[in-house]
Amino acid sequence: MAEISRRGLLRGGVVAGAAAVVGGVTSAGQAAAAGINPVVSGEAAHVVALRKALDDAAAGKVGPHGYDEKGRIIVKAGYTGVPTYTLLATLIIGGNTVLDATGARFVAKFPTTTKQYKLDMNPHSPTPTYAPDAEGYFSAPAVSGTKATMLLNHVPSSATAGYSAPGNIKVKGGEWDPISAWVWDLTGEARARGDKAPPMNVLTFIHTQDVEVEGVTVYNVKWWHGVELNAVRRAVVKDCFFYGWIENPTAGLWQGEAVQLDLPLSGNTWAGMADGTPTVDVQVLRNRVAASGSQPSWAKFIGSHTGGQEAGQIHARVLIEGNVVDDAKYDAIGAMNTTALTIRGNTINNSAGGIYASPMTVRGKVANPISGIEIVDNQVTIVAGASGTYRNAVRVTADLYDSAHISSVGDVVVTGNTVTPQIPGQTGGGFYYSSYVTFRAGTTPQTN
Numbered sequence: 001m002a003e004i005s006r007r008g009l010l011r012g013g014v015v016a017g018a019a020a021v022v023g024g025v026t027s028a029g030q031a032a033a034a035g036i037n038p039v040v041s042g043e044a045a046h047v048v049a050l051r052k053a054l055d056d057a058a059a060g061k062v063g064p065h066g067y068d069e070k071g072r073i074i075v076k077a078g079y080t081g082v083p084t085y086t087l088l089a090t091l092i093i094g095g096n097t098v099l100d101a102t103g104a105r106f107v108a109k110f111p112t113t114t115k116q117y118k119l120d121m122n123p124h125s126p127t128p129t130y131a132p133d134a135e136g137y138f139s140a141p142a143v144s145g146t147k148a149t150m151l152l153n154h155v156p157s158s159a160t161a162g163y164s165a166p167g168n169i170k171v172k173g174g175e176w177d178p179i180s181a182w183v184w185d186l187t188g189e190a191r192a193r194g195d196k197a198p199p200m201n202v203l204t205f206i207h208t209q210d211v212e213v214e215g216v217t218v219y220n221v222k223w224w225h226g227v228e229l230n231a232v233r234r235a236v237v238k239d240c241f242f243y244g245w246i247e248n249p250t251a252g253l254w255q256g257e258a259v260q261l262d263l264p265l266s267g268n269t270w271a272g273m274a275d276g277t278p279t280v281d282v283q284v285l286r287n288r289v290a291a292s293g294s295q296p297s298w299a300k301f302i303g304s305h306t307g308g309q310e311a312g313q314i315h316a317r318v319l320i321e322g323n324v325v326d327d328a329k330y331d332a333i334g335a336m337n338t339t340a341l342t343i344r345g346n347t348i349n350n351s352a353g354g355i356y357a358s359p360m361t362v363r364g365k366v367a368n369p370i371s372g373i374e375i376v377d378n379q380v381t382i383v384a385g386a387s388g389t390y391r392n393a394v395r396v397t398a399d400l401y402d403s404a405h406i407s408s409v410g411d412v413v414v415t416g417n418t419v420t421p422q423i424p425g426q427t428g429g430g431f432y433y434s435s436y437v438t439f440r441a442g443t444t445p446q447t448n
Helices: 028-032 045-058 188-193
Strands: 073-076 084-087 091-093 097-100 105-108 112-118 137-143 149-153 169-172 175-177 201-214 217-222 227-238 241-246 257-262 280-285 288-290 300-304 315-321 324-326 331-336 338-344 347-351 353-358 370-376 379-382 394-396 399-402 405-407 409-415 418-420 431-433 437-439
Touching (some): 045 073, 045 084, 045 097, 241 257, 331 338
Parallel strands (some): 097 169, 280 315, 353 394, 394 431
Antiparallel strands (some): 399 405
């Protein structure tokens, strides 16, 4: 996500829930979508050819690989003799398109500039360390002249709102590495920080619908996210691998999701309108999160940390099932601002926190309650985080901004979870429920 202050992020309401099935929707605007990719000087011929194939698909021109079962035009990236696609700018995928990257490797080498960042005062891991000036600022690269994401869907104009950008999109397979081109010659703390690499996302989708991400492997993201679903309706992220993350020193660990649910506001809109459209009807299934060979694991596997600015700007109907998360630095699953949320059958190993669900009040304006939170049959093992403290294995809290703005949590079910606290002196299994949290009739909240 684009940089935004923590104050700007913590403004919304929370709830998550059920599941969604990706359907096939073709936008009428696709026929005019030719040329959606930038012309990038210096890119290799096979990268140029891939951009052209994506442009053709967006314009409705069928290539040699035909259609898939959902009527999407297939564009294949991987083929013998071309192991790596080095992108010098963001790759744009249009509607009604499958990018089949099986067998391909994508590396970012975007133009950069030097930017001043401010060190965040939230707790962080002890390494890598940064050396800020007296006011807390330090210099590091930032992407220049293109979007700070390896792939972005086509959004026709700045007036694009809601879920109206061309949809019915799939990205399948491939290895995606946003930092390796910058870090091969680095060692020690410089390598751990990825000093020459800019922060960026890998796959970003905004103002669209019917998105599938399947079998993708993401390596070593710096600061931001592996997959960002921002104002997306109906999405599936399944059977993917997220290995390695460079911790963001400019925001707390609550920000570090491999898969992020977001909504577009003034500071985090990649394209189209900053209209607060939430992400809804999402399935996140059978993914794996862990350390890579060179970087530790993520702070969080999946969640949201951006609240809306109006009533009802809440993510909804989200299913998180069958995923395995190793060594998360924070809450492995932290779905804030999400209603109708099912978190079921996940395995969380040796993480600083387990599962956290909470609403986010629109500060000083209106409460945004959530309901229908089901946390069922998960296996959670908690260990001390970098600061030596433990977070809860399961935590459900209301947001009590003040007596006039209480975002409650209703219709909660917590049952069947297997928890290994590994917390000296603590009993009860690491479960926590705040006031203004109510449980489904006929159920008893799990406490151990």
